[in-house]
Amino acid sequence: MNSHGDGVRVTGTDVADRLRRQSRRMTAPRQAVLDALRGHDHPLSIKEIFAALTNQLCDLVTVYRSMHLLEEMRVVNRFDFGDGVARYELAKEGDDGHHHHLICTSCAVVIELDDCFPHELQQRIASHSGFKAVTHRLEFFGLCPRCQDPTPSRC
């Protein structure tokens, strides 16, 4: 089932099936939102997604509603870079999409980090506190190589 070239990425067909299973519908705006996310390898804000839609395909409100639905369905993951703007990234198949980012505080370039580190620390925190179902959000910030360079080459 479903194994084209794009590998682990969620495909439109998958999402359509999952939508149908919940008696929701695959529509042009939702396709377009997913395409926009597929075209980028880092999280996009609502406005960035909206801007990426060809021909202003749908209303901004529809993007909001789509992202709410897709997040609830766990088709996308929401990330927060501490600036109050929610950013969304396509979840990958077969995992919960849990990972972290390294963001340049100057030019906002985003590096995807594959490792997730604090699991052991998380376990310890869970057992110390008595909390269950403990998860975490972790993002790194710093100055990327280009932005360290005084030369004014647009970063």
Place this chain on the structure above:
Amino acid sequence: MNSHGDGVRVTGTDVADRLRRQSRRMTAPRQAVLDALRGHDHPLSIKEIFAALTNQLCDLVTVYRSMHLLEEMRVVNRFDFGDGVARYELAKEGDDGHHHHLICTSCAVVIELDDCFPHELQQRIASHSGFKAVTHRLEFFGLCPRCQDPTPSRC
């Protein structure tokens, strides 16, 4: 210099001095905001701070402006629990206030964590990526003991 009972917490006098050094002023609203933060051991949102002011002492706009200034002066630290609401906590003297929280996803109780994510891993990320001045934001989420209990005792 300055050593009353409240120990490592920033005192009003300290902040007044720091303000004066930057030719800013210690005013009643700023005092009240600091008092509100002192009265709580977990981060407060702008609206919570505003609500905590006695007698609606100042305008909401002033709270916004105060928090911007105090954050810039590093008198307070801003935290983000992933819900798009900025929360502020009084910084402690002598350290940068860097720490993390464990937040109940059901009742929003906040546990202050003293541990910090291993700096060594952060170093490794920095050297792998070439980023400088790398920092991070890390918050934990889970279900607190009271909220695990089905008994309806308000949490």
Place this chain on the structure above:
DNA sequence: ATCGCTGCAAAAATTTTGCAGGTAA
């Protein structure tokens, strides 16, 4: 007496909601 700070009003920016009509299944 400065010059920073505040309140008020208003603008700007972001997100949600209601409803009539369009459309996927």
Place this chain on the structure above:
DNA sequence: TTACCTGCAAAATTTTTGCAGCGAT
């Protein structure tokens, strides 16, 4: 055909800005 989805408008939030007057130093 059903009921989900969308556009449009409007409301509700959240945050920022302008400006005249107040007030800390």
